[in-house]
Amino acid sequence: MTTIGIVGAGAAAAAATHVLDTAVPDAEVTVLEKSGGLCGRAATRRNDDRDLVYDYGANYLKSDDERVVELVTGTLDDEGMVDATEPVYTFEESGEVSPGRDADGHKWSYRMGLTQIAKRLFGGTDATVHRRTRIETIRREGGDSGDGRGGDGNDDRDAAWTLVDTDGEEWGPFDVLLVNPPAPQTAELLADAEWESPAREALREAAADVPYRTVWTAVLHYSFPLDRPYYGLVNTDKEHEVGWVSREECKAGHVPDGESLLVVQAGGEWSAERYDADPADNVAELAGHAAEIVGDDRLLDPDWTDHQGWRYAIPEGEADQGAVDAAASEGLYVLGDWVAGEGRLHAALANGLDVGERVAREV
Template sequence: MKKIAIIGAGVAGLTALQTLSKHGCSVTVFDKSRGSGGRLSSKKSGASSWDMGAQFMRAHTDEFRTQLKMWEADGWVAHWDVTPWAINGTQRTASPDDIDRYVGMPRMTGLSRKLLEAADDFITQTRIVETQFNSDSGTWSLTDEDGTEFGPFDELIINTPPQQALPLLPAESQLNEQVSGVHMLPCWTLLLGFENSLECAFDAAFVKSGPISWIARNNSKPGRDAREAWVIQANHEWSERKKDAPREQVQQELEEAFAIATGCTVAASDIWLHRWLYSLPANSSGLGALRDEAHNLTLCGDWCLKPSIEGAWLSGRAAANILTGTHHD
């Protein structure tokens, strides 16, 4: 039985896990966080809860459209019946579209938890800081920041942002150049929870002006806690400029922009500010997954293809197909 290690429990890694486990591989997943999902992240603070990362899933390909329907049938995701608005300054207009948007149930990480069930082992709160490839046996051993060793593994899949993957690559790997050439943009995300509902005509909006790109009423999604909670995501250009700005300044500017966008100036009772340092690739390889055959090493993630849950899913599937020699599930 082939033993495989996956570093990073995001969608790409967990998608690879699905295919590999079906092919009889023994898969161990590592993640530096307490839970799974990567950017399917959820957050609780005070009495409020939010989907902190990816806000929804949508399909551009027939393959992912079929997958979403299967997950929906299993109860892992649900359709979010929302009419997005478009906001420019104080101009707010409904902007209906025919896009089917889905969310994990009962939160975005609900999906990753289900996908993770296929793993032989899930090792959390473990940051792998060193990898060693034994060229004689063709196997990998991994070391975490406490000095604990894991392995040997026949194959290694790295599903992290490129900046975190780079230190784990062998010095002689031909992937180093490709990986170091990918620039990731940050995203500041502000989460606000309120005692009472906001008198706001919409549940989600794409914002065309100011620092914000997206706002959503989290409690409008199926399965969520009923308490009023909003997610405010800054645009990537603004986030890049403010990457190292004081948190108080970032929070204040996003709160002010949120008040302009919604027309609501109600003080939040729960507040959380998060900086996604590696949110979105400014340039992606479009290759699906990156392979170093000489080192039994595969890299995957939405940055290898296109920045979305669908991109991560397709990348993870491509990684698994490389290892199993198949072209589809």
């Protein structure tokens, strides 16, 4: 039996687990997730009192990869899938809105939100998922960790991986380890890893070198409908304090009829500068920007709000593939949108499929 440990329950990890469940049927897969949710930045919240469902991280799933399309519309049950058919418009630093971008193809979510992707992927496997389990230490024991290339006898595979969480509990040993957190958090794990190999330092440096954009998000509810021809607005010149505004009411089942719910995501510079500022002040400022961009002063006064900061939201580069491959030769695979080099949900899912297939070939 092959034992596989996975750190993080993001979209890539969910896709990889889905592949491994079929391709390595005797594998025992254990997923350890630090938060209480699944699917990483493809995050969904509910407000049952107001009958609201909203995707406040990743906004939707694009149909930019045929394998991902087949996964979500064919392999998985597509019951409850919704498609925001309104187009995405653009705005620049001046705030002027124009229909300068096409409808972006499909903009999929679910009535229960984007986290359904990971829930359905994990739920269709025999993997064991432990939430609220933060891994603090990666330990590698045994094997030949000489040059990180596996050697003629593939001795680098004759090792066991053990994980230690913040409560001191040990998990493993695992024959193979998949690591799914954002690149900066992966670099932190590798910096303290008990793994004597040039591959560890090479991968740590590669992960640390991936730049990230910080995003601070406000969610704004209104008891009136907002009559606009678009689903979302994207800032194309990246000079505005706001990077994205979208209307959750365009997703069936997310917002009651006659109401509006805006997801307002600040630009990277504003988000980084105000990440630790008073949330109420941030929400008020973003509501003001939304009112100006959308052109409706009623948006200055939402009747209910929510917020979330994402310090490591969107990778703006990709990891060195040589370092990724060297670590894989010793049984540690990194995966996620930062490995794919594109900070989009479909890219994370596609990378997870790739890594799952690679692990299946190499175990």
